[in-house]
Amino acid sequence: MSAGGSGEDKLIARLFAPIATHPGALGLKDDAAVIAPPPGYDLVLTKDALVAGEHFFADDPPESIARKAMRVNLSDLAAKGADPLGVLLAFAIPADMTPEALDAFARGIGGDARLYGAPLLGGDTVKTPGPFTVSITALGTVPAGQMVRRASARPGQAIIVTGTIGDGALGLELRLNPERPGFKALDAKAADYLKDRYLHPRPRVAVARALRGRASAAMDVSDGLVGDLAKMLAASGIAGEIEAARVPLSPAARVAIESEPALLETTLTGGDDYEILAVMPDHELDAFNNLATAAGIGVAVIGRTHEGRGLAVHAHDGGQMSFARPSFSHF
Template sequence: MSGNLSEHGLINALFAPLAAPGGLGLLDDAALLKPSPGYEIVMTVDAIVSGVHFLHDDNPGDVACKALGVNLSDLAAKGAEPLGFLLSLGVNDAWSQDWIATFARGLGAVSTQWRCPLYGGDTVRAVGAPFISITALGEVPEGKMVRRNGANVGDYICVSGTIGDAALGLFLARGDEPAWATSLSNADWQLLIMRYHRPQPRIALAPFVRNYATAAMDLSDGLIGDMEKLLKASGVSAEVTLENVPLSQAARNALSNDATCLDTIMCGGDDYEILCTVSPASYTKVVTTAAAAGVEFHRIGTVTEGQETPSYSYNGKPVQFAKPSFSHF
């Protein structure tokens, strides 16, 4: 890492201005955080690694957006409101001080946007690939955190936003030229790439999740694989109608160009939307509440008895997925 500032100089100059009062100016070895009366703390941690979760030449502001956004997506899916975050930054000699400064400015912008200030962290030298690890903290009224294991037989399976954009966008960001991309418009390209670089955590839906969802999680590793995790945790199965999965027009255009990209859309990951189950009696209220928050919600299936692999159909034909989700191992 080039530049004249020491580790403490970097922290004082670039990250201390982002800190919440409980971060104590980043001058201590710990932070001080007190939840609101009657609330519980929800914690989540996700790391992103260069070459795995982002590309080495990605804009540092985009990397900051993804690093914090993927964690806030977890909080939203639990029904929690953000309180703040802790940051661990591992950099090697390939990263310049200018890169880190731009990253810090981007991090400040998105932490302000999502009302989630910095409380502390650590900066280290990485021998291998650079990485960013964030621990996000949120709060939820006592007993209201929504887990994965509450789905009931007969519940509707719902997802927010649109699915598959980021997985398709990764191909384009890498410079690949898949068959499905050949006739996409420039606007389609830009939307898909943006969805890969800048996930938008559904923080506005946190109250809806805790009030109506019986089970919930965020979609990080692919709709199919993550849905199967939720159903397994709940001890149930499902019938899923894949043509009801919400797609952007760009993803629909890609699918019409090449039907084989259905696997990428459904299993590719990086959606950072909310997957949840809701009772049929709550469904209309759920859709209305989500719409008021500016987010569409769609029913894609129904929870059924049993613990077998869910039944998937697309336009009336059964579908199977060889690799239902992204996996590091």
């Protein structure tokens, strides 16, 4: 992403150069950015791509699309205990995207860059005959050797999650199938809350530092609580169990599930939560909970790890739950 004299360069100069204020971005006038992590820190890098019709609705507000693209990547950094350092943006613009939509998209990127301290450093802009596509590479830093990995969970520890689970998945299902009985029970405020949780993830950047040295393993919940926890346990070579009754739910999710119990499976497996899932020794729980509470983020202990293989999910009546589709998958 470099600003010069072509049509693309003029677009970049108008939309993105004003928000690329970090010195390492070089005003978007070069072919690359230059940045150094603080001494004694490691770089943490992550990348997610979002495609219209797959990760967001084509008629979603462009500013919201931009914020979602930023936040799903910042969520990955947070789960690794990393502080944001900057982002690289690439996006493919369809022919019918208006200048006003591009302006709104740039506002979304710039707004979240400021909100989360993740400055725009560069990227690429292209045209496409296909759907609108956005890809962001996020860079973060952690003190050397302190990145919280996925594959390092240990047996005999607590399984925790931040925030509430299932709101994003229910928000998506509400938009796809608004006539379901569970959604008929919601008032307008509750329905809008679920839709917003799908549209605007809430990356838990504020608790990233609290994970360091406390969590033995962590990841963000993007593809569904059950499936993501199963991935973490498998990568770590251990087993675990959780209780569905202990999974934290928002008031809106609770109303929907009480009216249509089948929505509990959507809540546990549907994805789009972008909460932090972690495994942590018992003696670290109070300190982590205090730090998260001070940041306005709830924490719930939902189960424990142990020796063995696999994940057991216990229903409210004590029986073991099974799922047709434990997590979201593109393939």
